[in-house]
Amino acid sequence: MSVTVDELLQALHAGVAGKLDVSSLTDAIEALVEAQPEDSRKAIHAYTGDERLRLWALGLLGDPRDFPVLAAGLADPELRSTALEALAGQPDATRVDEIARSFLDDADPMVRSRAVRMVAFSARPGALAVLSPLAQDPIPHVRMILGWCLGGLGDQAAEPTLRTLLADPDEQVRAFAAHGLRRLNRP
Structure with a gap:
């Protein structure tokens, strides 16, 4: 059956x-x-x-x-x-990216962190510019996800934001930023 x-x-x-x-x-x-x-x-x-x-x-x-x-x-x-x-x-990656970007400032931190993942994954033009301000997000989880995701962008211009996150007061954020930095600098 x-x-x-x-x-x-x-x-x-x-x-x-x-x-x-x-x-x-x-x-x-x-x-x-x-x-x-x-x-x-x-x-x-x-x-x-x-x-x-x-x-x-x-x-x-x-x-x-x-x-x-x-x-x-x-x-x-x-x-x-x-x-x-x-x-x-x-399959419409452009449309999905536009929608995800519109939720980077959502009131729900889980929505923001999901939007960060989606924008970083698609890595469309301007992704770093819209993601970097989230280094100041009040919720550590969002900053933690950001640290990991910025490393996956493959854009060396993400390094200053990752270095900022390395000095974050939250230990998990610092750890994920370190992982992100390693991912970014991986050959």
Whole structure:
């Protein structure tokens, strides 16, 4: 008997609610989505459970037809972080980067850190200029992610910001900035 995407999403919802290890469920969903993208897409759109899980699963598909649904999720502060993550799988990198940049100053630090990752990953022109001000973010987690991500840009102009983060009062930020600096200077 084969399991469906809907059944897996329901089990994932229960597992997350029960604070269980759900890695095997997420792996199973990812495999099913990869093997049967169109059937999975229909099932995910029909899923009426947790909207965060539905957006997450749509993100696995990376189907441009789902861009409007994922973008609509950005309007809800409760869904924003998940919707932003799901958009990362979309093929229109320019549009995704523009959206991610618009959330670098979001009130939610998790959204800001996710936006930092997305902008740094795409490394589109001007990425360093929009990311560097986050070295002053009031939340250490955001600065920590910034330190790591700046190292991945491969732009030596990121070094002054990384050096600033090396002097951060937070130990984790300093550690991630050091890793970022090593990544930046790796041959």
